[in-house]
Every structure is written in structure tokens, then in C-alpha cells.
Amino acid sequence: xxxxxxxxxxxxxxxxxxxxxxxxxxxxxxxxxxxxxxxxxxxxxxxxxxxxxxxxxxxxxxxxxxxxxxxxxxxxxxxxxxxxxxxxxxxxxxxxxxxxxxxxxxxxxxxxxxxxxxxxxxxxxxxxxxxxxxxxxxxxxxxxxxxxxxxxxxxxxxxxxxxxxxxxxxxxxxxxxxxxxxxxxxxxxxxxxxxxxxxxxxxxxxxxxxxxxxxxxxxxxxxxxxxxxxxxxxxxxxxxxxxxxxxxxxxxxxxxxxxxxxxxxxxxxxxxxxxxxxxxxxxxxxxxxxxxxxxxxxxxxxxxxxxxxxxxxxxxxxxxxxxxxxxxxxxxxxxxxxxxxxxxxxxxxxxxxxxxxxxxxx
Amino acid sequence: xxxxxxxxxxxxxxxxxxxxxxxxxxxxxxxxxxxxxxxxxxxxxxxxxxxxxxxxxxxxxxxxxxxxxxxxxxxxxxxxxxxxxxxxxxxxxxxxxxxxxxxxxxxxxxxxxxxxxxxxxxxxxxxxxxxxxxxxxxxxxxxxxxxxxxxxxxxxxxxxxxxxxxxxxxxxxxxxxxxxxxxxxxxxxxxxxxxxxxxxxxxxxxxxxxxxxxxxxxxxxxxxxxxxxxxxxxxxxxxxxxxxxxxxxxxxxxxxxxxxxxxxxxxxxxxxxxxxxxxx
Numbered sequence: 001x002x003x004x005x006x007x008x009x010x011x012x013x014x015x016x017x018x019x020x021x022x023x024x025x026x027x028x029x030x031x032x033x034x035x036x037x038x039x040x041x042x043x044x045x046x047x048x049x050x051x052x053x054x055x056x057x058x059x060x061x062x063x064x065x066x067x068x069x070x071x072x073x074x075x076x077x078x079x080x081x082x083x084x085x086x087x088x089x090x091x092x093x094x095x096x097x098x099x100x101x102x103x104x105x106x107x108x109x110x111x112x113x114x115x116x117x118x119x120x121x122x123x124x125x126x127x128x129x130x131x132x133x134x135x136x137x138x139x140x141x142x143x144x145x146x147x148x149x150x151x152x153x154x155x156x157x158x159x160x161x162x163x164x165x166x167x168x169x170x171x172x173x174x175x176x177x178x179x180x181x182x183x184x185x186x187x188x189x190x191x192x193x194x195x196x197x198x199x200x201x202x203x204x205x206x207x208x209x210x211x212x213x214x215x216x217x218x219x220x221x222x223x224x225x226x227x228x229x230x231x232x233x234x235x236x237x238x239x240x241x242x243x244x245x246x247x248x249x250x251x252x253x254x255x256x257x258x259x260x261x262x263x264x265x266x267x268x269x270x271x272x273x274x275x276x277x278x279x280x281x282x283x284x285x286x287x288x289x290x291x292x293x294x295x296x297x298x299x300x301x302x303x304x305x306x307x308x309x310x311x312x313x314x315x316x317x318x319x320x321x322x323x324x325x326x327x328x329x330x331x332x333x334x335x336x337x338x339x340x341x342x343x344x345x346x347x348x349x350x351x352x353x354x355x356x357x358x359x360x361x362x
Numbered sequence: 363x364x365x366x367x368x369x370x371x372x373x374x375x376x377x378x379x380x381x382x383x384x385x386x387x388x389x390x391x392x393x394x395x396x397x398x399x400x401x402x403x404x405x406x407x408x409x410x411x412x413x414x415x416x417x418x419x420x421x422x423x424x425x426x427x428x429x430x431x432x433x434x435x436x437x438x439x440x441x442x443x444x445x446x447x448x449x450x451x452x453x454x455x456x457x458x459x460x461x462x463x464x465x466x467x468x469x470x471x472x473x474x475x476x477x478x479x480x481x482x483x484x485x486x487x488x489x490x491x492x493x494x495x496x497x498x499x500x501x502x503x504x505x506x507x508x509x510x511x512x513x514x515x516x517x518x519x520x521x522x523x524x525x526x527x528x529x530x531x532x533x534x535x536x537x538x539x540x541x542x543x544x545x546x547x548x549x550x551x552x553x554x555x556x557x558x559x560x561x562x563x564x565x566x567x568x569x570x571x572x573x574x575x576x577x578x579x580x581x582x583x584x585x586x587x588x589x590x591x592x593x594x595x596x597x598x599x600x601x602x603x604x605x606x607x608x609x610x611x612x613x614x615x616x617x618x619x620x621x622x623x624x625x626x627x628x629x630x631x632x633x634x635x636x637x638x639x640x641x642x
Contacts, residue, residue: 210497217490223537256542257503261571262533291541293573 012181016225017264019103019143020183023227024265024295027334028074030185032269032301033060034107034146036079043305049314057085062312063305064093066323070100072334077105077146077185077299083137094141105144105185106137108173112150121162124149124169127176134180144183146229146299147173152191153204153236163211171215178225185267185299187229188212192271193358194236202233202250209258223262229299230255232268232281237356244277248284252292261293268296270303272356278303279332279341286339297337302355304329374421385424385465386417388453392430401442404429404449407456414460424463426509427453432471433484433516443491451495458505465547465579467509468492472551473638474516482513482530489538503542509549509579510535512561517552517636524557528564532572541573548576550583552636558583559612559621566619577617582635584609 023030035043040059041051049055060082064070076097083106086092094104108130112122124147134145149166151158170186177184188208190201209230216223233250235242255266270278278300285296298304307329312322335341374384388410392402404427414425429446431438450466457464468488470481489510496503513530515522535546550558558580565576578584587609592602615621 206497210494214490214494217486217538253542256573257540258497259540260537261539261541261573262536291573293536293541293571 012178013222013225015181016178016183016222020225020227021264023074023103023144023183023267024297025074026295026297026337028072029298029300029333029337030075030077030105030267031063031073031304031330032077032146032299033063033082033305034077034079034105035301036107036111037081040079043309044314047309047313053081055314056081058088059309059312060085060093061087062319062322063308063326064096064100066326066330069323069327069330070097070102072330073100073102074297075103075105075144075299077107077144078142079107080137083140083142092141098141103143104141105146106142106182107147108133108137108145108177109147115162115165118159118162119154119157121152121157121159122150123162123165127169127172130173130176131180134177134182138181142182144185144227145173145177146185146187148187148189150189150191151204151208153194153196153200158190158204158208163208167208167211167215170212171219171221174216174221174226175219178222183225183227184221185227185229186212186216187269189229189269189271190231192231192234192237192356195238196236197239198233198235198242198246198250201231201235202254205231205233205254206257209254213258213260223260224264226263228259228263228266228294229269230266231271232273234271234273234281237272237358244280244284245288247281248288251281252285252288252290252296255294255296256291259294263294265295265297267299270298270300270355272354273303274354275303275306275329276343277354279329279336280343282333283336283339283341286337295337298333300333304333306353306355372421378421383423384421385426386422386462387427388413388417388425388457389427395442395445398439398442399434399437401432401437401439402430403442403445407449407452410453410456411460414457414462418461422462424465424507425453425457426465426467428467428469430469430471431484431488433474433476433480438470438484438488443488447488447491447495450492451499451501454496454501454506455499458502463505463507464501465507465509466492466496467549469509469549469551470511472511472514472517472636475518476516477519478513478515478522478526478530481511481515482534485511485513485534486537489534493538493540503540504544506543508539508543508546508574510546511551512548512553512565514551514553514561517638524560524564525568527561528568531561532565532568532570532576535574536571539574543574545575545577547579550578550580550635552634553583554632554634555583555586555609556623556632557634559609559616560623562613563616563619563621566617575617578613580609580613584613586633586635 044051097104109124110126115121174184308322308326311325312318377384389404390406395401454464588602588606591605592598
């Protein structure tokens, strides 16, 4: 592989490529269950559940042991605490996932910090000691990683500084992951907040993705062993909504213009979309007749868990109901990756609810 | 383009009647970059818009601009890459503003003792810079074409099979050329007519993702045996035309991956067309 030289393992590129390709298997996608302790606290408080380790563990166990759900997932992103947790019976979550044919992933960034001299723009930290942390995570069973860069649209945003800094951070993170056996999910999220239209979102998304792929090339990242987790191209949160078919067209066109075909899969984030919106948009993309040299799948957090959380409400007797809700969303999104979703997933309370929180911080 | 053929019919009309789009070379050759080891940039931006308008009126519908890079111990330098990528992007957007589809040609010369891995590494780096520049300059990728070198060993290095060239070339393009680009039209560099056809054919036989058509933009590799057969004599025209027809058909089949290697090898078809440090 001319653009990538692993310092210690000859077969490393092949493992990365195989794992990245597996994650992009049609009919499967990623559950983003990597909410940090603070973020999961907000979710738990919304259902009046205390933010203690046992509850965090119980929630994740509920999700990972839902009968029939794992077949629709190729990966689950975990927060560090969860990587080392087990079921109530003592079975490590990592094993539960692996037995279900699901690759464990790990969030490795350490949140955002503001860029001086900008209007609230940020960069993402987490590069210090990242190599060693990746090795540890690999030993614990992780096979892919995630790093979230955040940009916003405004009169003067995103600035060139924000774009360059975030793209560079993503590239450094990506090559360090690859050197240590983890497939990096590259996530340059452009927040949906704002009154801008879909054209503006498309313009910014194309500009950002071009910068990201230039940076990945500069840093010798092996594209075949990466995944992209972008925002869909949509109108801003304060602008008039458009049909899924329109979102699909703008989104796929932006990807065609910027994402090299060497990337095996694009796993969209759901941003503030409701569970149903996110599924319908993904479905529309997969129905579109046009060049799509990467699979188009999901890496959803809120859009996979919202109705599950509401159904659970922290009570053990609600587990079957909650698991049924989770299974329904997993299956719906699996169908969406194939373009066969008929919009008939049982709409439980919360499925059509917008999950947009202004200036969302994980 | 202003030359009329014997019967008085403008070449542009002959081409259009044949379903062929006329294109126009718009660059004005290369000039050396100070402080480099013989690296160059391409000139031709001055008044380019007006020239494009004129060419469009004359019937041209696409244009070509050749940027040249070379592989050496310290080459291509970041300066050469940036300057040539930027020039290509400025040329491309000016063309589009004036109705011409720009063929973007970042040729990395085959000269040198380097291996195919080195050529792949440099080609990836150059193409990544080119597409970043095109994006920066707001070029509409769906209305462009790419004319790159194939990924091959250097001219002073051991040859490899067409299948190897095909694999390295397509892999390089998958890593750098967005799917929005409709077609990639390879230059032949110093390859013989037959080599160029066999390599193109091997690419089109390759199984895997190829979201753009892979075809040819050949000069020497389409004309070599024709030129030799003609030798400037009117009585040789039929022979010369037969040679050209053969190469055209062979390359057409190569774009479909169906070339069987049976093209009548006219004198010169297997002859290397490599001229060291070739200047157009």
C-alpha cells in the first residue's frame, strides 16, 4: 500500500480494510451509544433516571441484549466506561457484541474547546497519548474509533481556521488509529442550527469534506480503512423543511463531489432529526438512481434510542417494551440502507419527535 | 482549427457531422519555476476568457490545459504541485464560465528510475491537490474531465504487466477522483500504441468500483503508425487511414475491456514513443 506504511504489522492494512468493509455491509449500520457521562446524564434525566453507573450499564445492556437487534448492526460505538462493563450476569459487553457479529467501537476524542478569535467556533482535543490509548482499546476488543469535529454555519462561519484546524485534527486522529489497528470513523459534523437553506448547507458541506479529504491525503491515511460520518445535507433547523427525496439528492451529490470511492461506507449522523425523519432520509438516498460507490448507512445515537428511552423510563418491567421499540428502529434503518423501508415501523411515542437541541454539546 | 480541408468544409463541421465534439488546447506552454530543479508551471491565463468565448463561437465545446510535473529526489516539490494545481483550477473555472468543458491534465512525466509504487504515491498526492484546488475555485466537477498519466514504473525501470498498471492506476483514482467526474481520459505518455491500448483494456476488465468511465485521450499513441504509413505522400493516404482506423477501433474496444490484442500491428505500433523530458 503506497500511501500507508504500518510500523509494526504487515497485515494491519488488510485488517483495517476488512473491518471497514464489514461495517458497510448492506442491511447493517452503527448504533452510537458513546454518550459521555455528562451527555448520558441529560438523556437519563429526561426520563427521570439517576445518572449512576448501574443505570448507565442497565441502559446499554437493554440495548445490546435486545433479541434480534444485533443482526441489523455492524458496529456499536462505546464510551470508555462501557467498553469495560458487563451484563448483570457478568458477560462483558464486548463479548455480547462480538457474538452477535457486531464490532465494538470506541469514542476517543475529549470534547471540543473554543478557538480564540472566532465566534464560538471549536476544535476537538484528544491527540495527546492517543496512540497508547488506541492500543489499550484494541486489546480490550475495540476495532474502530470515533472522533467528532464540529463546525457551524453562520454569516462568517465556518471560518478557514475552523475548517483547517478540524480537518487536521481528524487526519492526525485517523492515522494514529490506523497505526494501532482501529478503523477511524471520520466525523466532521456541520450543525443543523440556523436559518440557512439547503443550498447553503450543501456548499459548506462540500467545502468541509474537500478539506477533510485533502488533510487525510496529506497525512497518509489509508482511505479503504476509514469510514465517514457526515451530516446529511438539509435545510437549517430554522428554515422550511423539505422532502426526503430532496435531502437525498443534495446529500448524495455532495458526497459524489468530495468523497473518494476508496472509502467503503458513509455512515450518516442523525443530528437533530427525529427517528422517523432520519430513517426516511436514509431510505430515500438508497432509492436514488445515481452513482453511489460507497454504501450509505447509519450511525445513529438519539435517532435509534429516543423511543427506547421513553419506553424504558428506567423501570425493569418496561424492558420488553423498550427492547421492542429499539428492535423496530434497528429493523427500519436496516431496511433504509437497502432502500426498502415502507415507513411502517410501529411509531412509538417519540419516534416522530424532533431531537434537535440548539448548539448541541455531547 | 481555421484550416479548411480540400473540399472546403471546415474541420469543425466534419467533426460535428461525425458526432465528435471539437476541443481546443488553450495553454501557452510551460515556464520554469525559479528556485526549483527544472520544475515548471503552465501559462495561458491572461485573456483566457475572451479566447474561450472566441473558441466557443468557432465551434469548440471543450478545452485542454497541460500541467507538467516530474518525479525526482526532491520532485515534485510542494511549490510545483500547488502552482500547477492552482493554474489548472483557474483555467477550469474560466472555461466553464465560457461554455467549454475543461479537460484537467496534470501529467506526471514517466522519466526516471522510480518504481510503480513511487509513481502511485506521487500521482495520489498530485491528484488530491488538484481536486482540492478545483473545489476551492468552485469548479463544477460534473462538467469536467480528467486527463491523468497511468500509474506505471519510470522509463528507466523494469516494465510490469498491463494488469499491474491497471490495478495501481484504478486504486490511485479511487483514492482521489470524486465520483462526480464523469470520465477519465488517459494520456499515453511515452507508451507505444499497443501498450497504451493493452493498459486501458486491462483497466476496463478490472472488477471493482469504477464510478467514472475510463477512456483515452491519445496523441502519439493513436497517430504513430499512421504518420509512418503516410510519410507525407498522397498515394499513402489509404494505407495511413487504415492504420488510424485500426488504432481507433482497438482503443474503442479497450474502453469496453474487449480488446483481444489482434489489431494489425502497423509499423511502429509496438514502438516506444518515449522521448526523454518530452516537450509538446
